[in-house]
Amino acid sequence: EAQVTQNPRYLITVTGKKLTVTCSQNMNHEYMSWYRQDPGLGLRQIYYSMNVEVTDKGDVPEGYKVSRKEKRNFPLILESPSPNQTSLYFCASSPTGVSYEQYFGPGTRLTVT
Amino acid sequence: DAKTTQPNSMESNEEEPVHLPCNHSTISGTDYIHWYRQLPSQGPEYVIHGLTSNVNNRMASLAIAEDRKSSTLILHRATLRDAAVYYCILRAGGTSYGKLTFGQGTILTVHP
Numbered sequence: 001e002a003q004v005t006q007n008p009r010y011l012i013t014v015t016g017k018k019l020t021v022t023c024s025q026n027m028n029h030e031y032m033s034w035y036r037q038d039p040g041l042g043l044r045q046i047y048y049s050m051n052v053e054v055t056d057k058g059d060v061p062e063g064y065k066v067s068r069k070e071k072r073n074f075p076l077i078l079e080s081p082s083p084n085q086t087s088l089y090f091c092a093s094s095p096t097g098v099s100y101e102q103y104f105g106p107g108t109r110l111t112v113t
Numbered sequence: 114d115a116k117t118t119q120p121n122s123m124e125s126n127e128e129e130p131v132h133l134p135c136n137h138s139t140i141s142g143t144d145y146i147h148w149y150r151q152l153p154s155q156g157p158e159y160v161i162h163g164l165t166s167n168v169n170n171r172m173a174s175l176a177i178a179e180d181r182k183s184s185t186l187i188l189h190r191a192t193l194r195d196a197a198v199y200y201c202i203l204r205a206g207g208t209s210y211g212k213l214t215f216g217q218g219t220i221l222t223v224h225p
Contacts, residue, residue, distance in 0.1 A: 031211060043157065043200070043215035050211050058212060090156050098145050098210035099164070104156030 002027045004105035006091050012111045013081060021076045021108050023091030029103075030096040032074040036060065036087040037107075043090070049074055050096070081112040117201045122220040125191045133186040133219055135201030140181050143206025148175065148186050150197040151218070157200065160186065196223045 004025045013019055023032065033048035035058075045058030049068040063085055065077040074093075078085060088109050092102040118136040125131040137146065147162040161168055161175045163184070168175040174187040188195055198218040204210050 042217045045213050048211045056211060059214060098204045098206045099162065101159035107156050
């Protein structure tokens with residue numbers, strides 16, 4: 001089944017403890033992206049990657065890192081999480097190009113205390 | 114980045130058509146118009162997209178104004194499962210297609 005998977009689905013952590021949220025897709029897509037969703041603010045793009053070793057900032061990249069060493073994986077790294085990064089995170093992927101649809105993962109709910 | 118404007122919320126009755134508007138007055142010639150929806154407790158899912166011509170698929174129709182400054186997503190017969198947040202976004206052409214800005218979206222309520 002074609003899908004985007006995220007792990008973990010739920011995570012509660014403490015301020016300053018480094019964490020990684022993994023994202024993997026099995027559709028051989030070149031493009032991958034991370035979003036966060038907060039009440040009243042909608043979906044906001046954090047980082048995106050057009051292909052392996054190519055990443056770029058979205059609208060809210062502060063406090064996050066990404067890497068794209070393999071085509072299928074696009075992990076989101078929070079090196080020193082803070083409470084304002086408590087949010088619902090979505091990963092998405094699509095083929096290259098403006099006219100293709102994005103496939104979204106199920107989301108990761110992160111709470112930083 | 115070109116932005117979109119949508120009504121915060123809309124209501125419909127089951128089995129009636131729904132027209133969800135979107136304004137994108139700063140759209141550029143190579144921007145595609147994409148629509149996604151987000152059902153409760155799920156990730157967004159693709160609905161439809163278009164460039165200039167009206168588009169139809171099994172989920173919905175997309176009507177694009179001649180000047181491309183607005184578009185309308187049409188659900189021909191709303192069902193309770195169509196209750197969701199609907200997002201209209203612009204995806205830039207060329208090498209800028211990677212950056213995406215989702216607006217607040219329209220919360221669609223469908224009454225039985």
